Amino acid sequence: MVMPEATFGVIGGGMMGEALITRLLDQGVFVPEAVIVSDPQAARREILHHTYGVQTTAENQAVIDAAETVLLAIKPQMLEAVAENLRFPEREKPPLLLSILAGVTLARLEQEFLGWAVVRAMPNTPATVGAGVTALAAGEAVSTAQREQACAIFASVGTVVEVPESQMDAVTALSGSGPGYIALVVEALADGGVAVGLPRAIALELAIATVRGTGELLHQGDLHPAVLKDRVTSPGGTTIAGIAALEAGGLRSALIEAVRSAYLRSKELGQS
Protein backbone atom coordinates (compact mmCIF):
# COMPACT_ATOMS: atom_id res chain seq x y z
CA MET A 1 0.00 0.00 0.00
CA VAL A 2 1.63 3.27 -1.14
CA MET A 3 0.39 6.52 0.42
CA PRO A 4 2.40 9.27 -1.30
CA GLU A 5 -0.32 11.88 -0.82
CA ALA A 6 -0.80 11.30 2.91
CA THR A 7 1.13 13.20 5.57
CA PHE A 8 2.64 10.86 8.14
CA GLY A 9 3.61 12.34 11.50
CA VAL A 10 5.87 10.92 14.17
CA ILE A 11 5.97 12.24 17.74
CA GLY A 12 9.26 10.99 19.24
CA GLY A 13 12.01 10.36 16.71
CA GLY A 14 13.97 7.84 18.79
CA MET A 15 14.96 4.29 17.99
CA MET A 16 11.52 2.87 17.19
CA GLY A 17 10.35 6.02 15.41
CA GLU A 18 13.45 5.90 13.20
CA ALA A 19 13.04 2.16 12.51
CA LEU A 20 9.56 2.79 11.14
CA ILE A 21 10.56 5.89 9.18
CA THR A 22 13.51 4.26 7.44
CA ARG A 23 11.57 1.19 6.28
CA LEU A 24 8.47 3.16 5.25
CA LEU A 25 10.61 5.45 3.10
CA ASP A 26 12.70 2.59 1.66
CA GLN A 27 9.52 0.85 0.55
CA GLY A 28 8.01 4.03 -0.88
CA VAL A 29 4.98 3.86 1.43
CA PHE A 30 5.52 7.57 2.17
CA VAL A 31 7.76 10.12 0.48
CA PRO A 32 10.22 12.04 2.72
CA GLU A 33 8.57 15.43 2.09
CA ALA A 34 5.30 14.02 3.47
CA VAL A 35 6.84 12.86 6.75
CA ILE A 36 7.07 15.21 9.73
CA VAL A 37 8.81 14.23 12.96
CA SER A 38 8.84 16.07 16.30
CA ASP A 39 11.52 15.55 18.91
CA PRO A 40 12.87 17.93 21.57
CA GLN A 41 16.47 16.75 20.95
CA ALA A 42 18.12 18.91 18.29
CA ALA A 43 20.63 16.11 17.63
CA ARG A 44 17.83 13.66 16.79
CA ARG A 45 16.12 16.18 14.51
CA GLU A 46 19.41 16.83 12.72
CA ILE A 47 20.09 13.11 12.17
CA LEU A 48 16.57 12.38 10.93
CA HIS A 49 16.46 15.36 8.58
CA HIS A 50 19.92 14.78 7.11
CA THR A 51 19.66 11.00 6.83
CA TYR A 52 16.13 10.68 5.48
CA GLY A 53 15.16 14.13 4.18
CA VAL A 54 12.06 14.24 6.40
CA GLN A 55 10.72 17.47 7.93
CA THR A 56 11.55 17.85 11.61
CA THR A 57 10.27 20.14 14.35
CA ALA A 58 10.57 20.63 18.10
CA GLU A 59 6.80 21.28 18.26
CA ASN A 60 4.53 18.27 18.66
CA GLN A 61 1.59 20.52 17.78
CA ALA A 62 3.02 20.98 14.26
CA VAL A 63 2.76 17.21 13.75
CA ILE A 64 -0.82 17.09 15.04
CA ASP A 65 -1.81 19.96 12.76
CA ALA A 66 -0.13 18.58 9.62
CA ALA A 67 -0.69 14.82 9.66
CA GLU A 68 -3.71 12.57 9.13
CA THR A 69 -1.80 9.65 10.60
CA VAL A 70 0.49 10.03 13.59
CA LEU A 71 2.84 7.49 15.15
CA LEU A 72 3.27 8.14 18.87
CA ALA A 73 6.75 6.87 19.79
CA ILE A 74 7.60 8.63 23.06
CA LYS A 75 8.20 6.84 26.37
CA PRO A 76 4.95 5.92 28.18
CA GLN A 77 5.97 8.10 31.16
CA MET A 78 5.98 11.17 28.85
CA LEU A 79 2.40 10.80 27.66
CA GLU A 80 0.71 13.05 30.17
CA ALA A 81 3.20 15.91 29.69
CA VAL A 82 2.99 15.62 25.90
CA ALA A 83 -0.79 15.33 25.65
CA GLU A 84 -1.60 18.19 28.00
CA ASN A 85 0.17 20.63 25.67
CA LEU A 86 -1.66 19.50 22.53
CA ARG A 87 -4.77 21.01 20.93
CA PHE A 88 -6.88 18.91 18.60
CA PRO A 89 -8.61 21.02 15.96
CA GLU A 90 -11.88 19.58 14.63
CA ARG A 91 -11.46 17.53 11.46
CA GLU A 92 -13.90 16.20 8.91
CA LYS A 93 -12.80 12.62 9.57
CA PRO A 94 -11.08 11.35 12.73
CA PRO A 95 -7.31 11.22 12.15
CA LEU A 96 -5.44 8.02 13.03
CA LEU A 97 -3.14 7.66 16.02
CA LEU A 98 -0.78 4.66 16.10
CA SER A 99 0.60 4.29 19.61
CA ILE A 100 3.51 1.96 20.38
CA LEU A 101 3.65 2.96 24.06
CA ALA A 102 4.10 -0.07 26.31
CA GLY A 103 1.17 -0.56 28.64
CA VAL A 104 -0.86 2.50 27.65
CA THR A 105 -4.46 1.48 26.98
CA LEU A 106 -6.74 2.42 24.11
CA ALA A 107 -9.13 4.02 26.61
CA ARG A 108 -6.38 6.30 27.96
CA LEU A 109 -5.15 7.21 24.46
CA GLU A 110 -8.70 7.95 23.25
CA GLN A 111 -9.17 10.20 26.28
CA GLU A 112 -5.89 12.08 25.62
CA PHE A 113 -6.38 12.30 21.81
CA LEU A 114 -10.04 13.30 21.80
CA GLY A 115 -11.78 12.71 18.46
CA TRP A 116 -8.97 10.52 17.07
CA ALA A 117 -9.20 6.91 15.92
CA VAL A 118 -6.59 4.96 17.89
CA VAL A 119 -4.63 1.78 17.21
CA ARG A 120 -2.43 0.36 19.95
CA ALA A 121 0.57 -1.45 18.51
CA MET A 122 3.54 -3.34 19.91
CA PRO A 123 6.44 -3.80 17.46
CA ASN A 124 9.88 -5.08 18.48
CA THR A 125 13.45 -4.00 17.77
CA PRO A 126 14.14 -6.41 14.86
CA ALA A 127 11.82 -3.94 13.08
CA THR A 128 15.02 -1.98 12.48
CA VAL A 129 16.11 -4.64 9.97
CA GLY A 130 12.63 -5.46 8.69
CA ALA A 131 12.41 -8.64 10.78
CA GLY A 132 10.07 -7.36 13.47
CA VAL A 133 6.73 -8.65 14.61
CA THR A 134 3.97 -6.21 15.56
CA ALA A 135 0.73 -6.94 17.35
CA LEU A 136 -2.14 -4.48 16.79
CA ALA A 137 -5.39 -3.77 18.61
CA ALA A 138 -7.74 -1.22 17.05
CA GLY A 139 -10.11 1.06 18.94
CA GLU A 140 -13.80 1.30 18.09
CA ALA A 141 -13.51 4.51 16.06
CA VAL A 142 -10.98 2.97 13.63
CA SER A 143 -12.43 2.53 10.12
CA THR A 144 -11.70 -0.47 7.91
CA ALA A 145 -9.45 1.70 5.71
CA GLN A 146 -7.54 2.95 8.76
CA ARG A 147 -7.10 -0.58 10.07
CA GLU A 148 -5.67 -1.63 6.70
CA GLN A 149 -3.43 1.43 6.76
CA ALA A 150 -2.15 0.53 10.24
CA CYS A 151 -1.42 -3.04 9.09
CA ALA A 152 0.40 -1.73 5.99
CA ILE A 153 2.53 0.66 8.04
CA PHE A 154 3.68 -2.02 10.48
CA ALA A 155 4.04 -4.61 7.68
CA SER A 156 6.89 -2.42 6.42
CA VAL A 157 8.96 -3.56 9.42
CA GLY A 158 7.99 -7.24 9.54
CA THR A 159 4.98 -9.40 10.22
CA VAL A 160 1.73 -8.16 11.77
CA VAL A 161 -0.81 -9.95 13.96
CA GLU A 162 -4.08 -8.56 15.29
CA VAL A 163 -4.98 -9.39 18.90
CA PRO A 164 -7.69 -8.30 21.33
CA GLU A 165 -6.51 -5.38 23.45
CA SER A 166 -6.67 -7.57 26.55
CA GLN A 167 -3.62 -9.47 25.17
CA MET A 168 -1.42 -6.44 24.48
CA ASP A 169 0.44 -6.50 27.83
CA ALA A 170 1.21 -10.18 27.25
CA VAL A 171 2.47 -9.43 23.73
CA THR A 172 4.64 -6.63 25.13
CA ALA A 173 6.14 -9.06 27.66
CA LEU A 174 6.87 -11.74 25.05
CA SER A 175 7.74 -10.29 21.63
CA GLY A 176 8.14 -6.63 22.65
CA SER A 177 10.72 -7.34 25.35
CA GLY A 178 11.84 -10.70 23.89
CA PRO A 179 14.78 -9.35 21.86
CA GLY A 180 16.32 -8.24 25.17
CA TYR A 181 16.01 -11.75 26.63
CA ILE A 182 17.45 -13.37 23.51
CA ALA A 183 20.35 -10.89 23.42
CA LEU A 184 21.16 -11.99 26.96
CA VAL A 185 21.06 -15.64 25.87
CA VAL A 186 23.39 -14.92 22.94
CA GLU A 187 25.82 -13.07 25.18
CA ALA A 188 25.79 -15.90 27.70
CA LEU A 189 26.33 -18.55 25.01
CA ALA A 190 29.31 -16.58 23.75
CA ASP A 191 30.65 -16.37 27.32
CA GLY A 192 30.27 -20.16 27.49
CA GLY A 193 32.30 -20.48 24.30
CA VAL A 194 35.01 -18.26 25.77
CA ALA A 195 34.95 -20.33 28.96
CA VAL A 196 35.87 -23.43 26.94
CA GLY A 197 38.59 -21.72 24.96
CA LEU A 198 37.09 -19.98 21.91
CA PRO A 199 38.28 -16.50 20.95
CA ARG A 200 35.56 -13.93 21.84
CA ALA A 201 34.82 -12.87 18.25
CA ILE A 202 34.37 -16.44 17.02
CA ALA A 203 32.26 -17.35 20.06
CA LEU A 204 29.93 -14.41 19.41
CA GLU A 205 29.65 -15.16 15.70
CA LEU A 206 28.76 -18.79 16.46
CA ALA A 207 26.22 -17.80 19.11
CA ILE A 208 24.45 -15.30 16.82
CA ALA A 209 24.40 -17.70 13.88
CA THR A 210 23.04 -20.48 16.10
CA VAL A 211 20.14 -18.39 17.42
CA ARG A 212 19.40 -17.00 13.98
CA GLY A 213 19.54 -20.39 12.27
CA THR A 214 17.45 -22.08 14.94
CA GLY A 215 14.75 -19.40 14.62
CA GLU A 216 14.78 -19.79 10.83
CA LEU A 217 14.58 -23.59 11.06
CA LEU A 218 11.65 -23.47 13.49
CA HIS A 219 9.92 -20.94 11.25
CA GLN A 220 10.60 -22.40 7.80
CA GLY A 221 10.36 -26.02 8.91
CA ASP A 222 7.16 -25.28 10.87
CA LEU A 223 8.65 -27.44 13.63
CA HIS A 224 7.54 -27.68 17.24
CA PRO A 225 10.55 -26.67 19.40
CA ALA A 226 10.41 -30.01 21.22
CA VAL A 227 10.84 -31.87 17.90
CA LEU A 228 13.88 -29.78 17.01
CA LYS A 229 15.35 -30.30 20.50
CA ASP A 230 14.91 -34.07 20.15
CA ARG A 231 16.60 -34.02 16.72
CA VAL A 232 19.71 -32.35 18.15
CA THR A 233 19.89 -34.58 21.20
CA SER A 234 21.85 -37.81 20.59
CA PRO A 235 21.57 -40.52 23.28
CA GLY A 236 24.41 -40.11 25.74
CA GLY A 237 25.66 -37.16 23.67
CA THR A 238 26.73 -33.57 24.23
CA THR A 239 23.36 -31.80 23.86
CA ILE A 240 21.57 -33.80 26.56
CA ALA A 241 24.48 -33.02 28.91
CA GLY A 242 23.99 -29.32 28.15
CA ILE A 243 20.20 -29.52 28.47
CA ALA A 244 20.47 -31.24 31.85
CA ALA A 245 22.63 -28.33 33.04
CA LEU A 246 20.08 -25.80 31.71
CA GLU A 247 17.23 -27.60 33.49
CA ALA A 248 19.23 -27.68 36.72
CA GLY A 249 19.87 -23.95 36.31
CA GLY A 250 16.15 -23.24 35.87
CA LEU A 251 16.31 -21.78 32.35
CA ARG A 252 12.66 -22.52 31.54
CA SER A 253 11.25 -21.08 34.76
CA ALA A 254 13.56 -18.08 34.47
CA LEU A 255 12.14 -17.31 31.00
CA ILE A 256 8.56 -17.89 32.13
CA GLU A 257 9.14 -15.54 35.08
CA ALA A 258 10.75 -12.98 32.78
CA VAL A 259 7.60 -12.84 30.65
CA ARG A 260 5.39 -12.73 33.74
CA SER A 261 7.39 -9.86 35.30
CA ALA A 262 7.40 -7.88 32.06
CA TYR A 263 3.63 -8.41 31.76
CA LEU A 264 3.06 -6.99 35.25
CA ARG A 265 5.36 -4.05 34.49
CA SER A 266 3.45 -3.33 31.27
CA LYS A 267 0.21 -3.24 33.28
CA GLU A 268 1.85 -0.88 35.80
CA LEU A 269 3.05 1.46 33.04
CA GLY A 270 -0.54 1.66 31.80
CA GLN A 271 -1.68 2.88 35.18
CA SER A 272 1.01 5.53 35.73
Ligand SMILES: NC(=O)c1ccc[n+]([C@@H]2O[C@H](COP(=O)([O-])OP(=O)(O)OC[C@H]3O[C@@H](n4cnc5c(N)ncnc54)[C@H](O)[C@@H]3O)[C@@H](O)[C@H]2O)c1
Ligand atom coordinates in the same frame (compact mmCIF):
# COMPACT_ATOMS: atom_id res chain seq x y z
N1 LIG B 1 12.65 -0.15 22.28
C1 LIG B 1 11.84 -1.18 22.08
O1 LIG B 1 12.25 -2.33 22.00
C2 LIG B 1 10.35 -0.94 21.95
C3 LIG B 1 9.55 -1.92 21.36
C4 LIG B 1 8.20 -1.68 21.23
C5 LIG B 1 7.66 -0.51 21.69
N2 LIG B 1 8.46 0.41 22.29
C6 LIG B 1 7.86 1.66 22.77
O2 LIG B 1 8.30 2.65 21.88
C7 LIG B 1 8.36 3.89 22.56
C8 LIG B 1 9.67 4.57 22.20
O3 LIG B 1 10.72 3.73 22.57
P1 LIG B 1 12.18 3.93 21.96
O4 LIG B 1 12.94 2.72 22.35
O5 LIG B 1 12.12 4.35 20.53
O6 LIG B 1 12.67 5.16 22.86
P2 LIG B 1 13.71 6.30 22.52
O7 LIG B 1 14.14 6.86 23.81
O8 LIG B 1 14.75 5.82 21.56
O9 LIG B 1 12.81 7.38 21.74
C9 LIG B 1 11.94 8.27 22.37
C10 LIG B 1 12.11 9.61 21.67
O10 LIG B 1 11.12 10.49 22.21
C11 LIG B 1 11.70 11.78 22.28
N3 LIG B 1 10.95 12.62 23.21
C12 LIG B 1 11.18 12.81 24.54
N4 LIG B 1 10.30 13.72 25.01
C13 LIG B 1 9.50 14.08 23.96
C14 LIG B 1 8.44 15.01 23.82
N5 LIG B 1 8.00 15.73 24.84
N6 LIG B 1 7.87 15.14 22.60
C15 LIG B 1 8.31 14.43 21.54
N7 LIG B 1 9.33 13.54 21.61
C16 LIG B 1 9.91 13.38 22.82
C17 LIG B 1 13.13 11.51 22.75
O11 LIG B 1 13.96 12.62 22.49
C18 LIG B 1 13.48 10.26 21.94
O12 LIG B 1 14.11 10.59 20.72
C19 LIG B 1 8.17 3.59 24.04
O13 LIG B 1 6.88 4.00 24.42
C20 LIG B 1 8.28 2.09 24.14
O14 LIG B 1 7.40 1.57 25.11
C21 LIG B 1 9.80 0.24 22.40
